[in-house]
Every structure is written in structure tokens, then in C-alpha cells.
Amino acid sequence: MNPEVLNAAYDAFRIEAESLAATAAVLDKNELSRAVEALAGAERIGTSGCGHSGIACRHFAHLLCCIERPARFISPAEAVHGGLGFIQKGDVIVLVSRGGKTDELMPIAKICKDKGATLIGVTENLTSPLAELSDIVLAMSITRECDRYNCQGTTSFAVTSAIFDALQSALIEYTGFMNEKFAVIHPGGAVGKRLNETK
Numbered sequence: 001m002n003p004e005v006l007n008a009a010y011d012a013f014r015i016e017a018e019s020l021a022a023t024a025a026v027l028d029k030n031e032l033s034r035a036v037e038a039l040a041g042a043e044r045i046g047t048s049g050c051g052h053s054g055i056a057c058r059h060f061a062h063l064l065c066c067i068e069r070p071a072r073f074i075s076p077a078e079a080v081h082g083g084l085g086f087i088q089k090g091d092v093i094v095l096v097s098r099g100g101k102t103d104e105l106m107p108i109a110k111i112c113k114d115k116g117a118t119l120i121g122v123t124e125n126l127t128s129p130l131a132e133l134s135d136i137v138l139a140m141s142i143t144r145e146c147d148r149y150n151c152q153g154t155t156s157f158a159v160t161s162a163i164f165d166a167l168q169s170a171l172i173e174y175t176g177f178m179n180e181k182f183a184v185i186h187p188g189g190a191v192g193k194r195l196n197e198t199k
Contacts, residue, residue, distance in 0.1 A: 012146040016158045022141035023159050027166075034136045036170045038118045039064070042092040045071035046112075048079060049096035050104055052153030053122075053160060057096055060164035067168060067177045076104035084108065089116035097121075098142065098156050100128020109133040122163060124156075138163055 039045060045064055047057035057073050064071035074083045074093075087093055093112040095105050100123035112119055113133060121134030124142055131137050140163060146154040171177070187196055 008148065012154065015144060015146050016155050019141060019143045019155045019159050020162055022143060023139070023163065026139045026141045027163070028137075028139065031136050031138055032166075032170070035120050035138060035167060036174050038092050038120065038136060039069060039167065040171060040174050042090065042118070043070070044086065044088065044091040045069060045094065046074045046084075046087050046091065046117075047071065047094045047096075048074045048076055048105065048108055049160075050076055050102055052157040053096040053098070053102075056157055056160040056164060057094065059161060060094065060167075063164060063168045064171075066182060067172055067175070069171065069175075074108075076102075076108065079108045080111075084111050084115070087112055087115055087117050091117045092120060093117050094120045094122065095130060095134075096123070096160055097128070097130050098124050098140065100125035100130035102130070105130060106133075122160060 045061070047061045048054070049057045054073070054076070061071040061073045072086065074086060093108070095109055097105055100121070106129060109119055109121075109130060110133065118136070119134045120136045120138065121130045122138045122140060123130050124140050125131060126137060126139060140156070140159045142156050142159060144150045145152050145156065
């Protein structure tokens with residue numbers, strides 16, 4: 001195999017690691033704390049994004065459900081066709097857009113603000129429309145995407161997922177969530193078997 005092929009593969013690890021470190025450096029501790037408190041206190045949590053951001057948002061909604069924080073992914077298309085009825089005053093909506101200008105998310109942000117929900121924006125552009133509309137902004141820093149053309153949503157997806165993993169880890173500590181609760185809602189698979197075999 002051409003060495004350049006394998007070099008591209010291994011470079012992906014380096015590139016993503018650099019962006020993860022850069023994001024850890026720019027992620028404001030106060031904003032992160034406010035996000036954890038908002039998520040912990042919300043009766044309902046919605047997540048939304050397009051493309052790779054949307055896939056990360058689906059994963060985050062599942063992570064939240066795993067620690068008994070009621071959450072669901074709201075498709076940007078469905079959101080403006082009645083889906084935002086899920087979000088009520090006092091709830092939290094998490095919107096992700098690397099550039100902070102994703103057209104499909106702007107109506108969602110404005111509707112949720114009008115309804116009295118707390119908006120957490122995850123973006124690299126702190127002067128973007130999304131950042132300006134957000135109550136809480138979680139910054140990311142992407143050095144570049146992994147592919148040679150710097151346009152596939154690879155590194156940005158990894159960084160977004162890492163931010164969500166960090167939030168879940170913090171929420172477990174903040175809420176005192178116990179693994180015994182997870183065992184009740186996760187009886188399936190190898191994890192469920194391991195968690196429940198000690199009962």
C-alpha cells in the first residue's frame with residue numbers, strides 16, 4: 001500500500017488530538033458550569049443540529065437519557081413543523097453549528113428563546129448569530145478536518161462529541177447519579193449483564 005494512504009490514516013489521530021486539546025483550552029469554565037447547571041435543572045432537554053452536528057446531537061440526547069435526564073433529538077426540519085412543541089418554558093435546547101450560521105437552526109433558536117427556554121449554543125464562531133442568541137456558549141476549536149480537502153465533518157464531529165461526553169461526565173458528578181440507576185434502565189447487552197449480575 002502507498003505509504004501516503006497510511007500516513008493519512010495516522011494523521012487523523014494527530015489532527016483530532018490537536019483540536020481536542022485546543023478546545024479544552026478555549027472552553028470557558030464558567031460557561032461550562034452554567035451549562036451543567038442548566039442541564040441538571042431542566043425538565044426536558046432538546047438537541048438539534050444538521051449533518052454531522054445532528055448526529056452528535058442524537059448521541060448526546062441518548063447519553064442524557066442514560067443518566068435519567070429526559071432528552072430527545074429534534075430534527076431541524078420537524079422542529080419548524082410542530083416539533084418544538086416539545087420545548088417548554090424552563091427547558092433547555094442545545095444547538096450545534098461550527099460556524100454558528102446554519103440557516104435551519106436560526107428559527108429554532110428564536111422560537112425557543114420566545115418560549116422561555118435556555119439556549120446552549122456549541123460553536124467555533126463566538127460572534128455568530130447562534131452565539132449571540134445563546135444564553136450559554138460552549139466554544140470549540142477546530143485546527144482542521146482530517147481529510148486532505150479539509151471539508152468532511154470529521155474533526156468537528158469528534159470535538160462536538162467530546163464536548164458532549166464532558167458534559168455527561170460532569171452531570172454524573174453534579175447530580176450524584178449512581179450506576180445502580182443505570183443498571184435498571186440498561187438490562188440489555190454485555191453492559192447490562194455486568195451491571196446486574198451483582199444484584
